[in-house]
Amino acid sequence: MIGVLGLLCYCAATVLLAPVVLMAGAWQVRRPRLALGLWHGVFASGLVAAGASLAWSVLEGVRVNFSTPAAGTPWILPTVLVLTGWISLGVVGAVAALVLQRAESILIVDRQSHGTVAALLELAAVRTTLVGRTRVSFVSVEEPVAFAAPGLNTIIISTVLEEVLDPAELRAVIEHERTHLLQRHGLVKRLARLNSACLPGVLCARRFERATNTLLELIADDRAARVCGHRAVSAALAKLAVIRERESMLLRAERLAARSGLGSGRRGVAAAGLTTRSDGIIRTD
Secondary structure, three states: OHHHHHHHHHHHHHHHOHHHHHOOOOHHHHOHHHHHHHHHHHHHHHHHHHHHHHHHHHHHHHHHHOOOOOOOOOOHHHHHHHHHHHHHHHHHHHHHHHHHHHHHHHHHHHHHHHHHHHHHHHHHEEEEEEEOOEEEEEEOOOOOOEEEEHHHOEEEEEHHHHHHOOHHHHHHHHHHHHHHHHOOHHHHHHHHHHHHHHOOOOHHHHHHHHHHHHHHHHHHHHHHHHHHOHHHHHHHHHHHHHHHOOHHHHHHHHHHHHHHOOOOOHHHHHHHHHHHOOOOOOOOO
């Protein structure tokens, strides 16, 4: 029982203490890939600890149920162990059913989104080109949008956005979205969404999803900067921040500008300050 309690205490620590530790300071903004790995590593270890504690309880209950108690053993101890095992087995079944139900709901929403994007491509696509092995489709819509569609392995860019950005900035946007596709960021986001769906209203689940989404954007920014240069990515983000009225994009632009020495970076440093807010790090787009 001590081992089971220890595992449960570790699981509780990953839920209550890990977000506080991981959100301390500005290092996440500087090292988004490391931060994402730590967030998901702690999350995975918490799941393993919870699963191991439940399995241990079930096995201990089965062992006690089919064994003869030693002489002098209080009757209450075997009874508690057996009840704990059965309760744990019921918890496993309930959790499995919840995860499957929530996962099915998320998959349905994703399929609907893929259908919407496919219809948009069929009705409004102006032209399609290839960047590497990734298809980039330009669509005639009034909104300045750019996003990756993982299910279609396609990047969607509006012609309005193409008119606003110069060629280097447009390529930076494409490389940003390509990063999401190449590094399977959609799967990572889906995992965070599933966790939030299974734990609605739980603060640590919301922080985990918010951190995942934001760090993925920073990772994509950094890869695009390595391919296209910090100046092009920063300029593209700055223009998008004005067009779409997104302060988070401006902070990301200034983060890259500060990193490359293109500006004072005073507001870029403010992006790091947001990591210490009580409700999480920078807002996602």
